[in-house]
Amino acid sequence: MQSVFHNLDLMRGVAEGRNSCPACMDTKLDDQNRNCLCVFFRKFYQQFNATVPLHYRDIRLKDLRPSSVSYMPKEKQAALIQKIKQQPDESWAFFGPIGWSKTTYEVALYRHALQKVLKETWQSSVPQSVWRVSAKQLMDEYHMWVTNRERVDDKGNANPAPVPTVTREKIVKAAQAGFVPRLFLAEIDKFKMSKFKNDSMFEVIDAIYENDGQLVLGSNMTMDELNDPNNFGPHFGRRIMENCNVEDYHTGESFRPPVAKKRLLKQVAERFPTPAVKKESKPCSN
Numbered sequence: 001m002q003s004v005f006h007n008l009d010l011m012r013g014v015a016e017g018r019n020s021c022p023a024c025m026d027t028k029l030d031d032q033n034r035n036c037l038c039v040f041f042r043k044f045y046q047q048f049n050a051t052v053p054l055h056y057r058d059i060r061l062k063d064l065r066p067s068s069v070s071y072m073p074k075e076k077q078a079a080l081i082q083k084i085k086q087q088p089d090e091s092w093a094f095f096g097p098i099g100w101s102k103t104t105y106e107v108a109l110y111r112h113a114l115q116k117v118l119k120e121t122w123q124s125s126v127p128q129s130v131w132r133v134s135a136k137q138l139m140d141e142y143h144m145w146v147t148n149r150e151r152v153d154d155k156g157n158a159n160p161a162p163v164p165t166v167t168r169e170k171i172v173k174a175a176q177a178g179f180v181p182r183l184f185l186a187e188i189d190k191f192k193m194s195k196f197k198n199d200s201m202f203e204v205i206d207a208i209y210e211n212d213g214q215l216v217l218g219s220n221m222t223m224d225e226l227n228d229p230n231n232f233g234p235h236f237g238r239r240i241m242e243n244c245n246v247e248d249y250h251t252g253e254s255f256r257p258p259v260a261k262k263r264l265l266k267q268v269a270e271r272f273p274t275p276a277v278k279k280e281s282k283p284c285s286n
Contacts, residue, residue: 039122077101092215093245
């Protein structure tokens with residue numbers, strides 16, 4: 001009977017409610033029956049499908065191949081795919097125009113991470129340690145959370161807005177439980193920036209960095225645009241460069257974290273030079 005679990009299409013149908021599990025026949029899906037592997041597939045697809053668009057749900061890291069659909073030259077695709085497969089648990093930042101497979105690689109890495117964690121934890125109750133969310137959704141959640149913490153219903157009962165998908169507290173809780181916190185942040189340039197959103201986003205990214213987590217993100221922006229104080233700013237860019245393998249499709253350059261950080265500091269210094277401080281002349285003593 002265990003062989004049925006190798007039929008991924010069948011188990012996806014079970015997880016999505018289109019088929020009954022051929023092993024347990026969906027009976028008593030509770031703690032007494034949680035050793036059935038269908039519980040793993042249900043947990044996986046419940047979380048995976050909640051944030052991954054239908055178009056990307058068949059993407060798997062092991063199946064990645066150069067594609068003629070991507071605007072990225074195939075030889076560059078092949079080289080990058082090889083690097084990603086060799087380092088799937090490291091942090092990545094993909095910068096480039098639309099159509100350069102940024103979301104494809106991000107989803108492939110997310111699927112890999114989610115499967116890896118659930119294979120170890122699906123029979124346990126442990127803190128969530130893998131999140132995928134769009135930057136816009138996350139910032140909207142933070143806005144609702146902060147502005148509606150004291151909200152009450154018509155009867156005067158407390159009815160605060162839900163806690164955002166990922167917070168510093170959730171990241172720290174996962175790390176303290178012995179898990180690597182992993183954040184897959186989609187479309188970081190698809191929301192209007194404000195000081196509140198900048199501070200909230202930096203708090204999350206900083207928490208991932210401080211707890212040795214994995215960060216994977218993609219953006220249509222150039223690195224200069226990312227580091228512009230009117231967008232995210234150099235403090236945000238610095239955390240990404242310190243944490244991520246950077247693939248900059250705009251320039252064709254690739255950087256590992258130490259090199260990326262040096263490049264960022266040089267860019268910031270060139271673009272936003274520190275004004276020279278005029279030294280005060282001391283009076284001559286006789």
